[in-house]
Amino acid sequence: MTFLRKAFQYCLFTAAASVGSVSFSQYNGAVEPPEHLAPGYHAMTEEQSREWLGILAGPVFEGRGTGQLGYVRAAHWVAGKVAEFGLEPKGEAGTYFQFLPVTRQTIDATQSEIVGAADLKIPGTDFGLDRFINQAEIAGKLSFVKLVGNAPKVEDNLRDRIVICVTDEQNAGRATFMLARQRPAAVLRVVETAPSSAPQLRRPRSNPTGTTGTITKQAATKIAEASGLSADWLNVKADDSTSLNATEADLTLKLRIRDEPVAVPNVLAWIPGSDPELRHEYVVIGAHLDHLGNQGGIVYPGADDNGSGSTAILNIAKAMSQNPVKPKRSVLFTWFAAEEVGLVGSAYYCDNPLLPFEDMVCMLNIDMVGRNEEKPQEPASENEDSLHLVGSKKGDLALHDAIEKANKHVNLAFEFDEEGVFGRSDQANYYRKGISVAFLFGGFHPDYHQPGDKPEKINYKKLVSAARLFYLTAHFAADHGRFVMPKDEKQAEKTE
Ligand SMILES: [Zn+2]
Structure with missing residues (x-):
């Protein structure tokens, strides 16, 4: 179809060219x-x-x-x-x-912490958030989740809970995404490396609904022990299956969010x-x-x-x-x-x-x-x-x-x-x-x-x-x- 049309227009162009458009360099068939x-x-x-x-x-x-x-x-x-x-x-x-009206929000790790009952305190340098709602305090009941194997499913409701999750290698990348569907208050995945928070742009019509990030194994162990869970539960073993441990412990993320305008x-x-x-x-x-x-x-x-x-x-x-x-x-x-x-x-x-x-x-x-x-x-x-x-x-x-x-x-x-x-x-x-x-x-x-x-x-x-x-x-x-x-x-x- 295109070819036929071009052939036709080429005829038109030669006609136009004959009346003297010498320096005209548009597509064939275009008129001045x-x-x-x-x-x-x-x-x-x-x-x-x-x-x-x-x-x-x-x-x-x-x-x-x-x-x-x-x-x-x-x-x-x-x-x-x-x-x-x-x-x-x-x-x-x-x-x-x-x-x-766009701002860049960063979490000041030195002035943030996680607190719980009996003077539990985790410094801000032990966890990092890659996504967070605009709220200085995020609180909820604590749940531990272990995700392992193919297509793991968590049956219990995690809504509004603070979730600490451990995974095998296979589930590390998708764990927070999978859990976010149940609308927990926050999901922190246990990692071996030092976590850090990513800056986040806050802009018109954007309203992040969840908070997700990572936490060190050492800090997760401290929280587990404070809530009566054995530290060994956090280790993923060969014969493990996906499991959940809901506690009655309260946990609060206290965040110092810095907000600076971005051009x-x-x-x-x-x-x-x-x-x-x-x-x-x-x-x-x-x-x-x-x-x-x-x-x-x-x-x-x-x-x-x-x-x-x-x-x-x-x-x-x-x-x-x-x-x-x-x-x-x-x-x-x-x-x-x-x-x-x-x-x-x-x-x-x-x-x-x-x-x-x-x-x-x-x-x-x-x-x-x-x-x-x-x-x-x-x-x-x-x-x-x-x-x-x-x-x-x-x-x-x-x-x-x-x-x-x-x-x-x-x-x-x-x-x-x-x-x-x-x-x-x-x-x-x-x-x-x-x-x-x-x-x-x-x-x-x-x-x-x-x-x-x-x-x-x-x-x-x-x-x-x-x-x-x-x-x-x-x-x-x-x-x-x-x-x-x-x-x-x-x-x-x-x-x-
Ligand atoms: Zn474009």
């Missing part, structure tokens, strides 16, 4: 952009995209992880670029940033519309800037996800600022934070908008437009010029039509079969607010969420084409005005 938008269109280049994405997905920003210095550096770098292009800051207090900003920049009557209305163009960052020393550069989208909309920002003709309505560019941890940056913006939603024309989102989709039955070579256009038929179809109109000047091969990913990027939060949206997505490939998602594997022509498509679409949309959701139409009908 409208003259008044041409300077901006041609200001978006592969060369500049390669340079910018090389920085965004390069060593300095270390994969732009939420809560990591690399993300903060990337956000500042983007702010620096848009300032250089002359875009206005639209974040908080005259800056380009909207800071999410996790959305980046917002604005190009004012040319029409003074209409410029309070605006088109939103978005891309998430964050990726998976540095995880245990392994950097996930996220060149495609979503260095590509971040670079694409940076191209659009520069193009619009340089094009002599501005859109009638304004354009708000948003580089979202914390998308990879659950669309957090866009959710926070939608809950705390800095501009009225009723003035929003539409939202155009770009996430992963730098690679050729690759599936077992679909080699990458078949997807040189294809992108998925997602969600554009869920709202006002006039927006979809505007994208099709823009695509005459780009000629990407659209695919419309990936609606299943609609909820997996930032436009979903705007759609929920009643905004017509469109999401440009390149599809998955073997480097998705892998350390191999590197700049040298990017298809820069496709990236620039995505930018050109939404540059034109944003102009058309900004001249059109608000796209009305079909739901709104029905409501309007009812009230008429």
